[in-house]
Amino acid sequence: MLRHRNRLPWFRVGNGRSLQARKAISVPITTAERLRQAIQTLVLGVMLALGAMPAAAAAAPATAAAPAQMAAEKVLHVEIPVPETTLDPEALQDLYSAELVSAVFEPLLTYDYLARPARLVPDVAAAMPEISADGKTWTFHLRQDVAFAPDPVFAGRRRVVQAADVAFTLRRLLDPAIHSPFSFLLEGKIVGLDAAVKRAREAHQPFDYTAPVAGLEVLDAFTLRVHLNAPDVNFGHALAQPNLGILAPEVVRAYGDQIGGHPVGTGPYRVTHWTRGAALTLEANPNYRDRRWDFDPGQDPAAQALAKEMHGKRIPAIGRVEVRVIPEQQSALLAFRSGALDVLYLQNKVAPVVLNGQGQLKPEYVRLGIRHEVITDPEILFNYLNPADPMVGGMDPAHIALRRAILMVQDDTAFIRVIRKGQAVHVPYPIPPGVVGHDPTYRSLLEYNPAQANRLLDAYGFRRGADGWRTQPDGGPLVVRYWRQSEGETREYEELYKRGLDQIHVRFEGHPVPFPDLLKAERGCQVTTRLGAWIADYPDGDDFMQLFYGPNAHANNLACFQNAEWDALYVQSTRLTPGPERDALYHRMARMLETLGVAKVSHTRLHHMLTQAFVQGYRKSLISGIAEWPYLDLR
Amino acid sequence: MSFYLLRRVLQMIPTLFGVILLVFLLFSWVGGDPAYVLAGKFSNPDDIANIRRQLGVDQPLLVQLGIFIRQVLTFDFGNSWATQEPVSHIFATRLGPSLALMVPMLILETLLGVTLALAVAYVRDSWIDRLLTLTTTTAMSISLLVYIIVGQYVFAYLLGWFPVQGWATGGEGWVRFAVLPVLLGLAVSLAPAIRLYRTFVLDEIQQDYVRTARAKGVSEWRVMLVHVLRNASIPIVTNVLASLPALLIGAFLLERFFSIPGIGREVILAVERSDFPVIKSVTVSVAVATMVFNLLADLAYQWVDPRVQLS
Numbered sequence: 029m030l031r032h033r034n035r036l037p038w039f040r041v042g043n044g045r046s047l048q049a050r051k052a053i054s055v056p057i058t059t060a061e062r063l064r065q066a067i068q069t070l071v072l073g074v075m076l077a078l079g080a081m082p083a084a085a086a087a088a089p090a091t092a093a094a095p096a097q098m099a100a101e102k103v104l105h106v107e108i109p110v111p112e113t114t115l116d117p118e119a120l121q122d123l124y125s126a127e128l129v130s131a132v133f134e135p136l137l138t139y140d141y142l143a144r145p146a147r148l149v150p151d152v153a154a155a156m157p158e159i160s161a162d163g164k165t166w167t168f169h170l171r172q173d174v175a176f177a178p179d180p181v182f183a184g185r186r187r188v189v190q191a192a193d194v195a196f197t198l199r200r201l202l203d204p205a206i207h208s209p210f211s212f213l214l215e216g217k218i219v220g221l222d223a224a225v226k227r228a229r230e231a232h233q234p235f236d237y238t239a240p241v242a243g244l245e246v247l248d249a250f251t252l253r254v255h256l257n258a259p260d261v262n263f264g265h266a267l268a269q270p271n272l273g274i275l276a277p278e279v280v281r282a283y284g285d286q287i288g289g290h291p292v293g294t295g296p297y298r299v300t301h302w303t304r305g306a307a308l309t310l311e312a313n314p315n316y317r318d319r320r321w322d323f324d325p326g327q328d329p330a331a332q333a334l335a336k337e338m339h340g341k342r343i344p345a346i347g348r349v350e351v352r353v354i355p356e357q358q359s360a361l362l363a364f365r366s367g368a369l370d371v372l373y374l375q376n377k378v379a380p381v382v383l384n385g386q387g388q389l390k391p392e393y394v395r396l397g398i399r400h401e402v403i404t405d406p407e408i409l410f411n412y413l414n415p416a417d418p419m420v421g422g423m424d425p426a427h428i429a430l431r432r433a434i435l436m437v438q439d440d441t442a443f444i445r446v447i448r449k450g451q452a453v454h455v456p457y458p459i460p461p462g463v464v465g466h467d468p469t470y471r472s473l474l475e476y477n478p479a480q481a482n483r484l485l486d487a488y489g490f491r492r493g494a495d496g497w498r499t500q501p502d503g504g505p506l507v508v509r510y511w512r513q514s515e516g517e518t519r520e521y522e523e524l525y526k527r528g529l530d531q532i533h534v535r536f537e538g539h540p541v542p543f544p545d546l547l548k549a550e551r552g553c554q555v556t557t558r559l560g561a562w563i564a565d566y567p568d569g570d571d572f573m574q575l576f577y578g579p580n581a582h583a584n585n586l587a588c589f590q591n592a593e594w595d596a597l598y599v600q601s602t603r604l605t606p607g608p609e610r611d612a613l614y615h616r617m618a619r620m621l622e623t624l625g626v627a628k629v630s631h632t633r634l635h636h637m638l639t640q641a642f643v644q645g646y647r648k649s650l651i652s653g654i655a656e657w658p659y660l661d662l663r
Numbered sequence: 664m665s666f667y668l669l670r671r672v673l674q675m676i677p678t679l680f681g682v683i684l685l686v687f688l689l690f691s692w693v694g695g696d697p698a699y700v701l702a703g704k705f706s707n708p709d710d711i712a713n714i715r716r717q718l719g720v721d722q723p724l725l726v727q728l729g730i731f732i733r734q735v736l737t738f739d740f741g742n743s744w745a746t747q748e749p750v751s752h753i754f755a756t757r758l759g760p761s762l763a764l765m766v767p768m769l770i771l772e773t774l775l776g777v778t779l780a781l782a783v784a785y786v787r788d789s790w791i792d793r794l795l796t797l798t799t800t801t802a803m804s805i806s807l808l809v810y811i812i813v814g815q816y817v818f819a820y821l822l823g824w825f826p827v828q829g830w831a832t833g834g835e836g837w838v839r840f841a842v843l844p845v846l847l848g849l850a851v852s853l854a855p856a857i858r859l860y861r862t863f864v865l866d867e868i869q870q871d872y873v874r875t876a877r878a879k880g881v882s883e884w885r886v887m888l889v890h891v892l893r894n895a896s897i898p899i900v901t902n903v904l905a906s907l908p909a910l911l912i913g914a915f916l917l918e919r920f921f922s923i924p925g926i927g928r929e930v931i932l933a934v935e936r937s938d939f940p941v942i943k944s945v946t947v948s949v950a951v952a953t954m955v956f957n958l959l960a961d962l963a964y965q966w967v968d969p970r971v972q973l974s
Contacts, residue, residue, distance in 0.1 A: 111932060113746045121703065121745070207714045209703020229713060288747050304748060304756065305932065306830060306924030354828060355928075356920050358812060362820045362827045515935075544695025544937055551699065551706070562704070583707040 102346040102662045104643075105370045107354045107363070111305035114288035117273030118200045118208050123563075126270040126653030128351065131310055132177075133273025133293030136168055136194060137264055139567075139651050141659050142323040142331045145464055146567040146650050148264045152189055152274055152294065154250075156264075163259030170194070170250040175315040177298035179290075181282045186315060189274055189294055191252040195244040196237060196277045198254075203235040204228050210565070213266040219243030219255040237277070261605050265566030270653050296344040296658040310349040310657070319343040321645070321659070331647065338645045338661065345645075345661035370643050370662075374636035376451040382638065387450070397641025403648050404453055404461045404632045406564035408572060411438050411525075412587035412627040417556045420508060423624070426501050429488040431625025433481035434508060434557070435474045437528035440630045447520050452631040458572050458618050460632045462650045464606045465569025465614050473619070474628045478531040485532055498533045507535040511549065511558040514540035521559050553581060553588035559630070560586045563652055568606065569614055573598055576621060589626045671961070675954045682950040683735060687728050690939055696720065697744055697937040718744060731943065740944040745936040750944045753929055760830055761925035763841055764917060765910045768848045773903055775849075776856030781887055783857070784864035795857065802854035807847075811920045814847045828922040844917045859902065863895040870894070896967045904960040908952040912945060 108124040138151035158167040174189040220242035228235040245253040283290040297310035321341040325331035354360040364372040413431045456472035459465040489501035512518040526536040578590035604610040644661040698714040715721040740750040819827040825843035915927030933941035964971045
């Protein structure tokens with residue numbers, strides 16, 4: 029299939045090594061096979077494109093040059109499907125910018141590349157933090173060999189990361205001028221920090237980075253002590269996010285509000301060329317410390333083989349990473365198939381071109397040695413109903429029954445088959461697979477069952493009128509307004525939702541609105557029902573259970589669910605470390621969401637990754653926004 | 664002439680104000696509150712209020728309109744709300760790739776369109792004319808998306824003549840990456856251009872002065888290239904100059920499919936991100952360009968045909 033790829037090698041962006049490898053994997057195919065694939069790709073491409081229509085980026089010290097030279101000849105070609113917005117860690121807004129930031133910056137902690145479930149390990153920190161007996165004091169000792177990448181601001185000197193830089197970074201995440209969408213990671217947690225933020229906001233003055241914050245104690249150049257307002261088992265996860273990549277204060281001052289275009293971090297790569305929104309070149313950071321492959325594969329045979337193959341390799345092993353922004357799935361797939369990309373995020377809509385009905389690579393791809401990895405995204409998609417909505421809301425038995433009936437006619441299997449093209453798995457628990465607290469044995473009480481839903485409505489007095497539609501028990505009108513984003517594929521969601529309501533003879537009203545208006549309505553608790561989505565900010569069940577915590581209404585409690593009993597259970601869960609006791613609470617809370625007809629978890633999407641045969645060490649990160657590129661090598 | 668120019672320039676002011684007002688009202692009423700998008704999924708009312716204050720969207724509408732007018736007058740639209748990149752830098756860096764696509768397309772389209780239109784008009788009603796009419800009608804009936812997808816698949820992937828996608832600056836880079844998108848864009852735009860220009864030429868061929876010229880023994884080459892072409896130039900110049908403002912908004916589909924960092928793709932992104940500073944600057948720029956090119960078109964009429972009086 030790919031024999032033709034090397035006819036005009038001057039078109040390829042890759043180095044000679046990659047091309048040789050690509051030549052090695054070229055195999056002949058039959059004309060019929062080529063024709064079949066051509067037709068398939070063309071038809072799919074046209075369909076995808078038509079569907080997409082509406083939606084219509086210094087010198088290095090001599091002592092550190094050797095590692096960069098070692099790897100300089102290797103070039104990795106990768107893509108991101110959405111243009112990056114910024115490379116300022118604290119100002120990150122989106123997943124793909126986070127991936128880039130994760131390659132350029134380092135936080136205090138990170139996640140073991142191979143460990144499943146995710147396990148925190150030190151990054152800029154020399155070791156895991158010392159935590160006081162009451163859980164409120166965290167002491168971090170920093171590595172003394174972590175230096176920022178060369179930048180003119182440093183005037184040629186090697187700038188080593190110090191505790192004051194970390195304290196600056198922690199403050200910066202809450203700086204009102206940055207309005208970080210991820211400020212929640214630290215909000216309300218560090219003693220005195222929120223008060224400093226509040227002062228700046230109220231005075232409409234710049235945030236004072238020099239004012240002392242009681243919770244941030246720089247003990248010496250390489251030791252930072254953080255005092256928390258309350259014990260927080262997830263504080264370590266917060267410190268491992270790309271959003272807390274460590275910055276040098278003098279760099280931030282030098283570049284001002286254009287810091288997002290001048291990324292200077294301590295990570296394995298630095299940005300050497302950047303065409304914003306289109307392409308970036310990352311080159312190995314010459315100041316990067318001597319870091320080697322040494323990860324915990326656990327009991328997974330595939331991970332063990334990977335650990336054995338890669339053990340002792342330098343990180344990064346590849347000198348240059350060429351990142352291209354390729355918004356169109358057809359273009360990305362063709363680029364991968366032509367050898368211009370080494371790693372591809374296979375989006376669901378093109379998955380049928382590459383995968384068979386069982387979700388496995390088709391033989392022609394297997395013959396090329398292409399590797400396929402599939403993981404379930406750490407996310408949930410769930411249908412929720414607003415218990416405070418004037419039409420379907422209320423905690424009286426009838427309206428609880430109504431909401432349960434509505435949730436019972438949501439056909440998750442059909443949704444996965446029709447809309448996700450089979451590239452999702454039904455997950456009924458509010459905590460998805462791969463996230464601490466997930467219960468694979470959980471069975472929903474609200475599985476698809478129109479007959480039972482009808483009986484429930486009959487029993488609670490939602491009678492059918494002469495026109496065949498049901499009314500409220502008091503005879504009033506019963507119309508369910510389904511909210512959705514007016515752009516994108518959500519029209520299909522609406523079709524399926526309506527089909528479910530038709531089965532129980534409940535009138536449906538679609539309500540498409542622009543995305544900002546949808547968010548505004550949701551924050552205002554005005555949304556009756558819609559398909560909500562949540563992807564893990566950190567791999568712990570708390571990140572998902574907080575979605576239904578009463579005080580989070582008008583924020584991220586999308587359903588605006590408020591229940592004293594549920595809230596008490598949630599508060600109790602936040603005081604527990606992960607384990608059976610907390611799991612039992614989570615189980616009970618999940619049941620309450622169903623019995624009260626608040627939400628029904630539908631599915632989790634599958635994430636397919638393809639890598640060329642010559643790419644070594646690939647394992648898709650479980651944590652969104654963390655790039656795998658620094659851990660790879662090329663044969 | 665000077666009075667005419669002054670009058671036309673003065674007429675641009677209320678037109679530009681109308682554009683400003685329309686864009687502002689549309690964005691204010693339909694565009695939604697950007698603070699909710701920028702605030703992120705964990706946002707609370709305080710976060711949103713903070714962002715609204717920083718963006719200035721918490722100000723009264725009249726104040727916001729005043730700021731918009733000041734930005735237009737100083738041509739300083741500040742930074743993108745989504746990326747913090749200065750809007751002027753967005754224009755400076757994205758316009759080049761778009762022009763590298765659009766200018767060759769426009770030149771080739773005009774040259775080929777006029778040449779072929781003259782040729783088929785000359786052999787009007789012959790099988791060549793009918794064949795070209797059929798071909799252009801068919802070509803116009805096919806979506807640009809089909810041209811792009813099939814062209815990318817066949818010429819870039821299957822035959823390997825061009826890269827599947829990507830962009831590079833410089834002459835060699837242009838040859839590597841722009842040729843296929845330009846050819847595909849040309850394939851789409853050429854058909855309607857031929858049909859339109861053929862009509863203009865046919866209108867002139869039927870005029871008395873053509874018959875007179877032929878009666879005087881003027882050669883067919885001279886009749887077509889001097890007499891007919893010159894008189895058919897006015898609507899052609901109008902059509903070409905009217906399409907020049909489109910250069911400023913690029914060809915977003917070509918840019919999107921071939922991953923070209925042009926202004927067209929940036930505009931679509933700005934709309935998706937509710938990035939008002941970018942939307943404002945592009946809209947106002949296109950409006951100004953349209954008015955300027957319209958004026959140039961009027962001036963060109965007199966250059967092409969001295970009988971035209973501008974008063």
